[in-house]
Amino acid sequence: MKKRVAKLMALSMAAAMTASLAACGGGGSSDGDGGSGDGGSASGGEKEIVYWNIGTESPDKDVIAKAVEKFNSETESGYTVTSVPTQNDTYKEKLVVAMSSGECPDMYSCWSGGPMYEYIDSGFGQPIDDLFNASDIKDKLMESAIGQATYNDHVYAVPYQNVSMSGIFYNKEMFEEYKLEEPETLADLENICDTLKKNNITPFALANSSKWTGSMYYMNLAARYGGLEPFQKAVAGEGKFTDDCFIKAGEKIQEWVEAGYFPDGVNSLSEDDGQAKQLMYQETAGMLLCGSWYTGTFSTDSAEFYEKIGWFPFPAIEDSDADPSIMIGTVGDQFIVFNCEGDKLAAAFECAEAHLSDEVIDFEVENGKIPPVQGVDEMLTDSITKEVVEAANNASEIQLWYDQYLPPAVATAHLDGLQEVFGLTKTPMEAQEAMQKAMDDYLANKAE
């Protein structure tokens, strides 16, 4: 008897495991066709627009709440918007699960790039050209922001949140104490690191279990070594990710790891738990390379600490002829995509417009955000955000984060490989070869 029970138990447990995945897959297959046509029907009441976003923390939370409130109180469309915020790192998966089970929200924000193209190709994003051309946000938004919201010559999304450029935040008091200055070149930067290291301060605060955080260093290094051309060529299938500039960037990172420029256990620290910024707050780390949304994070966490913070763009490399004005970042950060049609789409678009209304923009600016609208630099009072916008305006080109821009499979290969480069368990060449292989597979699939 016992035997049979155990046997049954073992089998049913094995089965239950498989079932959990298939349940999701199964739902998708039956609802897939419905999802593309009338995706809105699955979610909410008829006059309700369900809006998914990642505003779980201030100030993002307040910005979205303000925009949604404005729409709900002023609209004449008869629709109401319900905002459903989800924590950043689980958001993407949740969205995919919702789409595969025909529960895609009517409007949702995402980071544009590869995943957004995937959503659109699968029928979960509607073009908004007509609404967009008739709206005054067309003239309000920065050109590059609209460019980032465009796919196959159609506008699909409304960028609203933040111009975010990657750059280096540093502790001004620390720099004064050790008589350091903002670096002009990579050699200057390494000198700074060495000085900090000598004084028992970790040069860079980095929490790399989240993986995309380490990619910030890599993207900037690669762009300074070889510009953006090698990357663009590799994405188009004309070049390779094993190009010299990528290998050099990986080697530089390993050199820095060995020199102790990053905190101990860098691959186990978590960005979501704020373990990088903690090092800055404890003043055990001197610099932090990340997106400029950190201005908001710092100032919300502690206005007092924010006074001590300075910012500079990633320095140039002496013997490289790459344009040092190139920036890595996003012009908009969050893009609202629409999965509904007709009146509902018009109402949802109106709500997106509310995100770009003057009062919401003022509120964003107050909270250290840089909304992707023209003339925003004149509204800014904060010196760091001013510097960021200046850098963005002066940039010859702005490249969106690799992990957002690339097809998801390639992005995963990039992030996994790079984490091992940080852990010194893979050589830069091995990591880049894996990334190239993922790209080859993707291009081969696409060509079929």
Place this chain on the structure above:
Amino acid sequence: MGGKEISLEKLRQRETRRVAALFLAPVAILMAIYVVYPIIDTFITSTYQWNGISAAKKFIGIGNWKTLIADESFWIAFRNNLVIMVLSICIQIPIGLALATFLDFGGKKLTIFKVIWFIPLLMSSVAIGFLFTYALATNGGLVSTISGWFGGGNVDLLGNPKTALLTVIMVICWQFTPFYMVYFMAAFTNIPYDVFEAARIDGATRGQYFWKIAFPLLVPSMKSAAILSMVGSLKYFDLIYVMTGGGPGTSTELMATYMYKQSFSTFNMGYGSAVAGGMFILISMVSLITMKLLNGKEEA
């Protein structure tokens, strides 16, 4: 009325069958909907190239399965699963047995230990994951602090590919050993008290009683426990997902986390389903073989 005579025996049998069918129906229907159908659907999905959200699916036959067999990452994940399996069985069952024996011999006055040792099992895996991520943190974590007292440097357990898997296994054992403790405690109560008394009257020491009498009587429970632990280890997901996310690199990647990544992070639902199907086959095979081996002698 001249109809067919039905014997009482037959009537009873028919009735039993009817009632059995009635009582089993709810479970059978639920199993069919939530277990049988999804398994079949997984295998069907695994023959498509599909991103998981699009309406367009492309039939590619056994293409995903071919990729799976040649996929190094999947086999690395399977190997990691096997490591977890072996170590889980070797650590959890002996410790669980030892704790249960201790409690069984100690009687009522040890109830406090029973309660304390049971606590880990009551916590959710995600909470345990977060708890240990902090306890094992390189900066200011428990291990680093202790190492600091003895003049050692910071210890990076979860971020180092060499130690990450072992560290997570220790946490898994911390969580599940109480389960086997309770399991064996129940098994102990199944041994009649007379047996113990008889052994004592015959002059057996407690040690002799345990090794010569209780232990052999517990062997069937141990076999079931081993199989439970085995299947649990092969389908493991939650703690790994919370603590390391499969990293650094692929050092703690398991079949289940790999399946998840393929299906949801990289938009590869078809291939993810093939991974799930592969898991299903591998786990069934390993379970069946082990059961044959464990029970072989009796059945022969």
